[in-house]
Amino acid sequence: MTTQTPPVLALDVGGTKLAAGILTADDMLQQRAEVPTLAQEGSAEAILGRLIGLARDVIAAAPERPRAVGVASAGQIDPRQGDVVFATDNLPGWTGLALGRRLAEALDLPVFVENDVNAFALAEAQLGAGRGYHHQVLLAVGTGVGGGIVVDGKLYSGSMGRGGEIGHVCIVPGGRPCTCGQIGCLESYAGMRVMLPASGYPSLRALADDYLAGKSIPAVDEAAHWLGHGLAQAAHVLGPEVLLVGGSIGLLGERFLADVRLSYAVAAIKSYRNIPIVPTQLGADSGLLGAGVYARQRSGD
Ligand SMILES: [Zn+2]
Structure with missing residues (x-):
């Protein structure tokens, strides 16, 4: 032994x-x-x-x-x-x-x-959905949108931990104000802080029950659309092998991810379109x- x-x-x-x-x-x-x-x-x-x-x-x-x-x-x-x-x-x-x-x-x-969120990304890289990949990007979608970047199996967190803020990439110039003080951030289009009030549901659980039963909820479709765009921009910058999506948005399941993948395929350059978008695993x-x-x-x- x-x-x-x-x-x-x-x-x-x-x-x-x-x-x-x-x-x-x-x-x-x-x-x-x-x-x-x-x-x-x-x-x-x-x-x-x-x-x-x-x-x-x-x-x-x-x-x-x-x-x-x-x-x-x-x-x-x-x-x-x-x-x-x-x-x-x-x-x-x-x-x-x-x-x-x-x-x-x-x-x-x-x-x-x-x-x-960086710790979340590292955990998924070593023990979860990212096992076997060297380079990956995680978006944690909850109230806001957090990002975590793993390069060669190690976190990339930039100087003073300031890297990886993919939730604050501007995807709609001149768009909605964000909590960070900027305008048009991904978080202001895909985060729960915006999506839930726009949906009219009191809680994500109640929304998820109807959504998973097949109901059409425009606010969720919009979040999936912009999340796909955000992931495409992250992929273009970082060229990962896999894109992970986690956080409380995971309650929306495979139907939501399928819509994210469709949007991603439109927004991503052709040679980036085969990068898999997968849910996180660790809970x-x-x-x-x-x-x-x-x-x-x-x-x-
Ligand atoms: Zn922002």
């Missing part, structure tokens, strides 16, 4: 919950635990304290001490030091937090932090898995 390298601790920081688990050398997620973020309390120190407490509990319960910590956090992250460059009020006070350094001091372990633990994979890569695995 060969000696396996020690596992890593994975942490996922979201506006609703904080999750943790141990990612073993054979890709199992163990000692999984979570606590509510309690963002409404309005204190970054309180959130950080809960995160450190959760991490210590999981480390104490693990059969072997992890060798490193990977963190997937909402917000714009500078992955060099693990600083939070910007986060919305979903994580109050998180902007400017030296998250990586604070966790490293508290846990006495090397800590590596990435944006949660709710993708952030944790990505954080773990990221820690493995950064700590020299």
Whole structure:
């Protein structure tokens, strides 16, 4: 029996919950635990304290001490030091937090932090729908539209984590205003923040039930149309082997993806049209898995 390298601790920081688990050398997620973020309390120190407490509990319960910590956090992250460059009020006070350094001091372990959508992309690349491909682009479509780029099996996150913002590529010059301050972004045409109110449905679940039963919903057709266009622009810039679509939009299933593929085929240059567009596979633990994979890569695995 060969000696396996020690596992890593994975942490996922979201506006609703904080999750943790141990990612073993054979890709199992163990000692999984979570606590509510309690963002409404309005204190970054309180959130950080809960995160450190959760991490210590999981480390104490693990059969072997992890060798490193990977963190997937909402917000714009500078992955060099693990600083939070910007986060919305979903994580109050998180902007400017030296998250990586604070966790490293508290846990006495090397800590590596990435944006949660980037972690999602890395998880899918290594353990999910992107296995076997070297170059891929992921679009995470939820309230907004996030992007994650994997090149040669590693994340491309640009300087200070600023790469991969495919949701803010302008696809309609002079179009709708976006939350980022620009106009005509993909997010303003394919994100749930716009699509759901335009559809007249109170929730994505209610919309998905009717859509999957065959009902025609113009707001969904429009989102699929623009998502196909956005994916084509990403493909033209990056030339990936595969395009992944994930996030809560996955509830709309194969019918939605089929429409995205039709739109993509119109918008993409001919030689790019055979790039497959596939759904992500990993589900709710993708952030944790990505954080773990990221820690493995950064700590020299
Ligand atoms: Zn934007």
